[in-house]
Amino acid sequence: MTTPATAPPAAEALCVEALSKRFAGVRALHDVHIDVRAGEVLALMGENGAGKSTLLKILSGDYQPDSGRLVLEGEPVVFRTPAEAHRAGVRIIYQEPEIVPHVSVAENVYIGALPRRRGRLLDRGALHARVQADLERYGFAQVLRPDTLGGRLSAAQRQLVEILRALTGNVRVIAFDEPTSSLSEHEVDALFALIRRLRDDGVAIIYVSHRMKEIFRIADRVAVLRDGRLVGQRAVAETSEDELVRMMVGRDLSAMFRRRHTGAARDRSMLSVRSLTTDDVTDISFDVRAGEVLGLTGLVGAGRSELVRAVVGDLPIRSGRVLVDGEPVRLRSPRDAVRVGIGLAPEERKADALILERTVRDNVSLAVLSRLSRFRIVRRGRERDLVNRYVRQLDVRTPSVEQEVRRLSGGNQQKVVLARWLARRPKVLILDEPTRGIDVGAKAEIYSLIDELAAEGIAVLVISSELPEILGLADRIIVMQHGRITGELTHDDATEERILALAMADQLTSEGVIR
Amino acid sequence: MSATEAPASPVSPADERTTTGPGRRWGGLSETALRNLALVGVLVVLVIIGAVTRPDLYGDPVRVRDNVFTILEQASVIGVVTVGMTFVIIGGGIDLSVGAIVALAGVWCTTVATQSYGTFGMIFTALTVGLCVGLVNGGLISYGRLVPFIATLAMMVAARGLAASISGKQTQVSENRTINAIASTDVLGIPLLVVILAVVVAAGWVLLNRTTFGRRTVAVGGNREAARLAGINVTRHTMLLYALSGLCCGIAAIMLTSLSTSAQAGAANLYELDAIAAAIIGGTLLSGGRGSIIGSLLGVLVFSTITNLFAINNLATEVQNMVKGGIIVAAVLVQQVRFKSLTTIFART
Ligand SMILES: Nc1ncnc2c1ncn2[C@@H]1O[C@H](COP(=O)(O)OP(=O)(O)OP(=O)(O)O)[C@@H](O)[C@H]1O
Ligand SMILES: [Mg+2]
Numbered sequence: 001m002t003t004p005a006t007a008p009p010a011a012e013a014l015c016v017e018a019l020s021k022r023f024a025g026v027r028a029l030h031d032v033h034i035d036v037r038a039g040e041v042l043a044l045m046g047e048n049g050a051g052k053s054t055l056l057k058i059l060s061g062d063y064q065p066d067s068g069r070l071v072l073e074g075e076p077v078v079f080r081t082p083a084e085a086h087r088a089g090v091r092i093i094y095q096e097p098e099i100v101p102h103v104s105v106a107e108n109v110y111i112g113a114l115p116r117r118r119g120r121l122l123d124r125g126a127l128h129a130r131v132q133a134d135l136e137r138y139g140f141a142q143v144l145r146p147d148t149l150g151g152r153l154s155a156a157q158r159q160l161v162e163i164l165r166a167l168t169g170n171v172r173v174i175a176f177d178e179p180t181s182s183l184s185e186h187e188v189d190a191l192f193a194l195i196r197r198l199r200d201d202g203v204a205i206i207y208v209s210h211r212m213k214e215i216f217r218i219a220d221r222v223a224v225l226r227d228g229r230l231v232g233q234r235a236v237a238e239t240s241e242d243e244l245v246r247m248m249v250g251r252d253l254s255a256m257f258r259r260r261h262t263g264a265a266r267d268r269s270m271l272s273v274r275s276l277t278t279d280d281v282t283d284i285s286f287d288v289r290a291g292e293v294l295g296l297t298g299l300v301g302a303g304r305s306e307l308v309r310a311v312v313g314d315l316p317i318r319s320g321r322v323l324v325d326g327e328p329v330r331l332r333s334p335r336d337a338v339r340v341g342i343g344l345a346p347e348e349r350k351a352d353a354l355i356l357e358r359t360v361r362d363n364v365s366l367a368v369l370s371r372l373s374r375f376r377i378v379r380r381g382r383e384r385d386l387v388n389r390y391v392r393q394l395d396v397r398t399p400s401v402e403q404e405v406r407r408l409s410g411g412n413q414q415k416v417v418l419a420r421w422l423a424r425r426p427k428v429l430i431l432d433e434p435t436r437g438i439d440v441g442a443k444a445e446i447y448s449l450i451d452e453l454a455a456e457g458i459a460v461l462v463i464s465s466e467l468p469e470i471l472g473l474a475d476r477i478i479v480m481q482h483g484r485i486t487g488e489l490t491h492d493d494a495t496e497e498r499i500l501a502l503a504m505a506d507q508l509t510s511e512g513v514i515r
Numbered sequence: 516m517s518a519t520e521a522p523a524s525p526v527s528p529a530d531e532r533t534t535t536g537p538g539r540r541w542g543g544l545s546e547t548a549l550r551n552l553a554l555v556g557v558l559v560v561l562v563i564i565g566a567v568t569r570p571d572l573y574g575d576p577v578r579v580r581d582n583v584f585t586i587l588e589q590a591s592v593i594g595v596v597t598v599g600m601t602f603v604i605i606g607g608g609i610d611l612s613v614g615a616i617v618a619l620a621g622v623w624c625t626t627v628a629t630q631s632y633g634t635f636g637m638i639f640t641a642l643t644v645g646l647c648v649g650l651v652n653g654g655l656i657s658y659g660r661l662v663p664f665i666a667t668l669a670m671m672v673a674a675r676g677l678a679a680s681i682s683g684k685q686t687q688v689s690e691n692r693t694i695n696a697i698a699s700t701d702v703l704g705i706p707l708l709v710v711i712l713a714v715v716v717a718a719g720w721v722l723l724n725r726t727t728f729g730r731r732t733v734a735v736g737g738n739r740e741a742a743r744l745a746g747i748n749v750t751r752h753t754m755l756l757y758a759l760s761g762l763c764c765g766i767a768a769i770m771l772t773s774l775s776t777s778a779q780a781g782a783a784n785l786y787e788l789d790a791i792a793a794a795i796i797g798g799t800l801l802s803g804g805r806g807s808i809i810g811s812l813l814g815v816l817v818f819s820t821i822t823n824l825f826a827i828n829n830l831a832t833e834v835q836n837m838v839k840g841g842i843i844v845a846a847v848l849v850q851q852v853r854f855k856s857l858t859t860i861f862a863r864t
Contacts, residue, residue, distance in 0.1 A: 314744070338746030352744055355737035357804045366734055367745045369727040376726045420745065 013204035019068035048411025089172030097162035101151030276320035295474025341427035599763030607803030621778030649761020653754035736803030
């Protein structure tokens with residue numbers, strides 16, 4: 001499958017020379033030079049909108065550069081389409097993979113090159129056997145089966161399909177765009193094992209991530225982009241988190257977030273859940289008090305998102321009660337929840353939160369339209385002021401509030417979702433993975449924003465799989481496994497180990513067993 | 516430093532992040548404005564073709580004015596229907612029953628019994644019938660969860676059937692002089708039908724671009740799930756969209772009744788196709804979430820100008836329909852180019 005290229009170790013597999021790319025009003029890349037050697041992992045870092053995805057899309061032939069060129073193994077190349085890049089051995093694994101819902105995992109993997117028997121007939125048996133073999137070889141056999149339908153896959157599994165797809169045929173350069181944002185710890189381990197194997201086979205690897213820890217675990221070298229320019233490259237062994245952050249953000253930033261307003265919690269429960277049972281979760285009870293940040297964590301698939309969906313009336317409740325500000329409520333739809341003062345920023349921003357075709361302004365003001373209007377006419381001056389205020393507060397990188405959201409980088413799209421709910425000023429704010437795909441600088445901003453919101457008396461419920469985030473942010477932490485709460489920790493006695501122990505209370509940890 | 520990149524103005528990174536000011540597009544124009552300009556260009560070309568083929572007609576200012584009013588009058592009925600259709604499509608649906616609703620409302624308001632209630636009774640009946648049929652459509656789709664295509668297809672058949680049974684398959688003549696006079700009245704030198712169209716278009720524009728209803732329509736069509744989670748009552752809103760379309764059909768029914776001083780079950784044949792086609796060449800995405808009332812109006816005008824062009828040159832309608840078909844295909848192709856780049860490029864961040 002992969003090329004065991006016997007290339008000399010230091011050969012430059014891919015050189016990016018003086019690459020520039022502009023979009024209307026935005027300089028996405030400016031005179032960028034980057035080399036990747038065969039058998040090396042180059043990490044690509046930078047803030048949201050720094051130009052990382054744009055660079056990868058140029059490598060894949062999705063975008064054409066305005067100037068500059070690509071040199072693959074010494075030969076200048078031009079990729080006019082993704083198919084040309086694929087043929088030349090350059091693969092990109094995107095943040096959000098495209099999966100055909102009605103066919104199996106195996107067919108999704110070999111979508112361009114299905115094995116045929118006697119002419120046109122698809123040889124399904126051979127295909128499944130082949131994919132099963134691949135899955136075992138790469139250590140994903142526990143997580144993914146070849147015959148599952150594409151439409152039933154979790155975000156993590158979709159990511160794995162995309163990875164398998166990239167590994168078919170002859171691979172020289174492979175780039176991962178934030179591959180771990182939807183993976184659980186174990187899946188990340190399997191992915192890293194795979195990346196190391198590819199590296200040892202002589203493949204050149206580009207790895208985009210906002211997670212420092214991963215960079216230091218997997219990368220050999222780091223290149224940092226800021227505002228479309230290459231600000232520097234470092235060998236991982238010779239750099240530090242602080243230095244990388246400084247390069248990315250252009251200023252010092254303490255790596256670890258500390259809440260300023262802990263203990264602002266008042267004795268008034270804004271959201272109380274009592275013995276809630278649904279199809280996915282069992283007997284859940286908790287309170288979020290005014291001024292408090294409650295963290296909700298657990299492994300992917302523990303039922304956290306399903307729980308909050310039930311709380312806001314989006315999934316049916318079998319038994320149990322929900323109280324908002326002490327009043328029992330019956331929420332039959334998210335609309336009811338919004339009305340009683342609960343805002344939910346869902347996990348899947350593109351599918352469930354954003355109207356990609358519309359402007360930043362339209363997206364931010366969506367939940368506050370009636371407040372902004374008189375006699376149902378939207379007062380556009382007030383709207384623009386409000387949207388501008390939140391766009392500035394969250395530092396959303398956009399040429400203007402009239403930019404369509406689909407043109408923003410991933411992290412900035414997430415900020416637009418947050419801005420929508422901040423504008424609404426709810427009593428209870430539920431944030432499902434609020435910093436997924438968000439850069440360090442913006443993360444710190446979002447954390448202090450959450451901190452301030454709590455200080456103002458809003459009850460905040462944060463769902464996150466990132467333990468440092470939960471540890472730094474939450475006054476209290478509840479941990480779920482298999483749809484049940486397995487424990488509660490206070491800010492002071494929570495540690496990563498304790499949380500993991502609760503999250504995997506009944507699991508073998510050594511074996512790579514997931515879920 | 517690359518040589519090809521023009522020396523950009525010395526903007527600091529901080530400037531590039533400014534959040535105010537209009538979005539920079541081609542020459543400062545939005546995509547909608549560009550598309551509308553292109554349609555105006557098509558209209559100009561059509562007028563030039565008209566002037567070249569019929570210099571006699573275009574040489575005389577009075578006859579030119581009359582011909583323009585003819586075009587606008589022809590556009591008025593279908594234009595009103597298209598405004599409603601545009602809302603439905605932007606909201607992510609489709610309404611195949613508009614022609615049938617126009618026919619049913621026309622027949623219902625010209626029964627002997629209704630006519631006995633006078634002008635107000637007839638107008639009230641037409642509007643109510645349109646609104647109610649629209650509400651039934653909306654109810655089937657939003658509460659009954661039928662696919663819009665199926666629900667309104669069924670309504671198209673059923674409404675025509677009802678119209679035929681009410682009228683006994685006869686043409687019903689309108690005896691009401693006020694109604695009949697609408698089509699022949701001028702207001703300040705402009706035909707009343709054209710004024711009605713202008714009012715409906717203006718109201719539709721305000722509704723779409725300035726009100727919470729319009730914003731919600733766009734949100735519902737752009738991403739239903741996001742709209743729902745943001746607290747919009749998507750079910751009720753969908754219902755209202757079809758009611759609005761029905762109401763527009765009611766207005767159109769009165770206009771059509773006035774034009775022909777009669778109504779029959781077979782009237783307004785294929786209006787649904789004309790309205791959908793006009794909305795689409797006007798830039799409304801068939802998949803919802805984007806559209807423009809002005810674009811729809813221009814789409815209607817393009818079609819009625821073509822009709823007029825064929826009429827003043829005494830050409831066969833078969834060719835005319837082929838030309839219309841070609842225009843629709845061309846417009847959809849243009850949209851697809853846009854859409855393809857959208858799905859392949861922007862779907863990934
Ligand atoms: N198709 C486009 N049209 C206009 N602007 C674009 C387009 N694609 C990207 N941009 C802009 O180019 C810049 C770089 O975007 P890019 O997606 O490469 O960022 P990124 O580094 O991947 O960020 P993130 O970490 O948030 O994913 C951003 O300012 C973005 O708004
Ligand atoms: Mg990106």
